[in-house]
Amino acid sequence: MITLSEVAEAAGVSRSAVSKALLGGGGKTTKVSEKNIIRIRETAARLGYRPNLLAQRLANKRQDIIGVIIDSQCCGLYNNIMSTIEHLTFSSGCRLQVGLVHDSYDAIKKYVDDLLGYNIQSVICLAHYYSFAEQIPPLFKPFKNALFISKPMTEKKFSFVSPDYYAIFYEAVEYLLKLNHRRIVFAKTNYDTYDARVRAQAFHDAHRAYGVEYVEEQIYKENAGEIDTPELMDRFLSDILPLKPDALILGNGIAINWCIRKLRERNLRVPEDISIIGMDDWSGSQAMTPSITVMNNNYREIARQAVQLIQENAKNETPQIKEIFIRGQLVLGESCTRK
């Protein structure tokens, strides 16, 4: 590896001059003549010089790096978010340092330590919806500029950009009620996460607003995560079909595929016998047969606002805490029909 000193020696100039000519360093006062700039550039190119980023960052502390902690399982779901974040930060000359974790508190803690060890003060957390959801936010206290995607489960104030889970869920339930559904089953989880809480609340509020009674069993809490295996789906259906549901609100595409398949085995058709709404949009929801009515969370907009906020705060000495909810929209498919 060629160093800056070697370039300086080969070009017969000082290291300050090379720093200025090649790396934009050299402080405010260092000037280099046009002649030397050319010679330095030529020498560097000839030697194949590459600046050492570790040394650069150690020396001047300038930080244009944003840490990202993301769960590898979210990757599909958050695909739009990540690629938008990547695009926006990259085009503004910023870099991402990505910590990929999977459902592991220890891994998240380790990556947090790494980011702090690299003196990275800005971080976006997309991995905090677990059974241990409330243990994650405290890990992010040491950062000057932390931002969560989705509202974190914590007392302390953090900036976040979150889907407005309540509003979209309310809209979905309202939509079903207006189509005369009277027995909607919502496949919640037994996790105590923010989204699950407010969805249950929206379920309740919408029913109340429309004067429709429901039994507690219509909010299904038996499952830990997605109902995305045939076995889990069988159990789920055995549990809830006795309630004679006319609509189901479920998670992702896989769950819904299994659901449709398993309903068919029981001679139940979607939407004729049971309507279905998906809680998360996924690419391909409109390609299915029937196409699925889904809650589009507007992830691209979430990512856009997240990047804007974190970059703004990265400039401030005392970042301001903002809580931003992004409205989603119900994408109407063929999976719901009037009763």
Place this chain on the structure above:
Amino acid sequence: MITLSEVAEAAGVSRSAVSKALLGGGGKTTKVSEKNIIRIRETAARLGYRPNLLAQRLANKRQDIIGVIIDSQCCGLYNNIMSTIEHLTFSSGCRLQVGLVHDSYDAIKKYVDDLLGYNIQSVICLAHYYSFAEQIPPLFKPFKNALFISKPMTEKKFSFVSPDYYAIFYEAVEYLLKLNHRRIVFAKTNYDTYDARVRAQAFHDAHRAYGVEYVEEQIYKENAGEIDTPELMDRFLSDILPLKPDALILGNGIAINWCIRKLRERNLRVPEDISIIGMDDWSGSQAMTPSITVMNNNYREIARQAVQLIQENAKNETPQIKEIFIRGQLVLGESCTRK
């Protein structure tokens, strides 16, 4: 930020001692008494000391970091690969530095520069199947230890771990031919990538082995990428249905969903009228109705071997170049039937 020097001063010992007691540094000869170790640890904890990783890496050059360059669009497809890589490297005390790109030569080049600038010599590339596929591998020459997932398009020898696209594709075509299909259409792309090439070759070889003639149009080359929008699917079907195909080999789940939907609009059923095989497995392929026969590339095994090889090579001064093909397997669904 508390530094090592401050801990040393507060504990009344030398920096070497702190380095040894806290960070496992201090060289071979530095010894610290039990008494001092305790005091140093206590002091560090009290002050909230965090080692600066930049300084550590700059000073001792020890590298336990593996770079990864991955396309954000691959994320779904390569989800299994990435999470397996993450798991295996993380549990061996290694760290990943992930560069997330999207279909952009410039971004890949920039991330390569970054990795080299951080003095990272080991890198896994999962982003080299583009229209500019052959421009990517040269970027990775400067690394001591580069490894590609999927065979790269290049003359130079690189290590890679790749799906055995040829074998699995041959198996799929053979399967269809044995089920008496005689007009198989393969939705290739107009990209000149390794996988596309050998698939076309396998298509040819299998037909020849079974003495089945085919016309060139059965290898559809009009598309740039996946046929994953309704418009592209309409055009594709308009183009190939006049050939009276009895089977289609297509890309991912979205493409296949659109295909089934658009075939139905034309009163063609899967598999009764047309059989379908998917070229890439995706979670949910077996949940669909009908479930889809897919080529499972065995990504987890690919990831496992990739990590093993790159970690092995990271130890060697002169890494050995290995070319590893992983056999996949045909997962039989309901989307193919005997003609």
Place this chain on the structure above:
DNA sequence: CTGAAAGCGCTTACAG
């Protein structure tokens, strides 16, 4: 316009 010097926060080889 130019370069010598001190510093970033860690290392390790070396001398006690």
Place this chain on the structure above:
DNA sequence: CTGAAAGCGCTTACAG
């Protein structure tokens, strides 16, 4: 067992 010193490859403030 212990610490002073030189070094990693860059910075920038400063003095010419």
